[in-house]
Amino acid sequence: MTSFGTMFRALNRNKFSLINQIFLVELLAVVVSSLWTLVTGHFSSMTLFYSFISWGSIAWWVAFILLSRKNEQTFMQDTYRLVPIGDGGFYGANVLSSLVELLYFSVVQAVVLVITMLIGGMGNVDSDMHAFLNGFFDGSGWHAALSGMPANWPWLFLGMVIVALGILLLVWTTITLIHFLTSVISNFLPRGRQRVVLVILYIVVIWLVTRIISLLVMLYTKYTSGFVGAHVASQIYLAAGAIVILLVLEVVANIFLLKKWVETQAN
Template identity: 25%
Template structure:
């Protein structure tokens, strides 16, 4: 049996190489903007604005590329015939997308930060504690995991329906199936959070998620309420959703999602 770590690193290496090419294009655009700024064609604010826009485009294109790579894992013999348990294959692909997303976001954020510092427009930052920052980062990572879990669920539902019903490969029918699968995925998530909210209410668990707020002003970002408790409660809720939907995805992958290729195509 192949270890999950080997599959994870192979997937991550390929996806990081893919998004690195997008980052190189983004850096090329920034270089052109800087040259135009030195020639006096555009202002510093224009450089920041356009580079931020291209950074967002890079993130979105990278997101789509990762989603396509993940979908191929479920239907290609290259991955499905690897001697590894289906749940390990699923975990390796999901964690690979998480790691690649963090890499892409971190690089784009670093580039933007350097641009802001060089321009001298540093802005105002609040003195948020390390614990608060760490809690927010953990929450973001879990939310990102939930996002990729939902995308996996949508991919598997589409594959399952198109395989189960003959004549469903036409483009317009596939669009209908995609739309229906997205609605089903969102409904499953809605049921989960509704049930969890009912459970929290019955057990008397309270958190800041219902009564906290934040204010952005000249002094920076100010948070109100028991925000730390809220963050960890939210993290727990999202983590439970990741585990539940992940188990559903593993079941679908094992029982319903078949490879699209014949063994001779490898």
């Protein structure tokens, strides 16, 4: 049997090269657009920073969409499904490897932004960015920022991280749930006009899944609204709780479908 770690590394390898390709295309776009700015005479010390912000956000969405697509393809291909590993391990390795690669991409983006911000801000002593960076490095900016924050800010920050990661995973598990349900149901429908039937089926399944999710969220909000009050921390933690519950439900449903019903595409 293949271990979870081995499967994770094998799937991660493919996705790692995909992410690097996206980053290379982004770099190319930044270089071209910066050169254009230079030619038009609008180049400043902050051009690279702003260029990375705009191209970086597009690249992040491209990475997210391509990783989502890769996730779903992996679930349906014999190349991966024939590996001797349990369905839970396989599912987890696939989703986790995508998450790790998206986080890697986000970290690379953040590092590039910080570097270009430092280059740009330190390069122009008259800019607002220069003043901001000075405050950042001599500590006065930190003190001002932290003094305005509530005492439990580390917990708030942790809660927000959980919510952000949870939403990201929830989007992927929901896409997979819709994909699996549609694939399973289409196996029970007559072969004729499969394309039309699939489009209608996708619309119906998407509508059903979003209805069920919103119903669950409504129920959860109804029963927990009494605990929330005006505390930001409790609102964040209750949101995180709702996301985790939904996530667990969807993961269990996906693994069940994968085990019992979802077939790979035939050779």
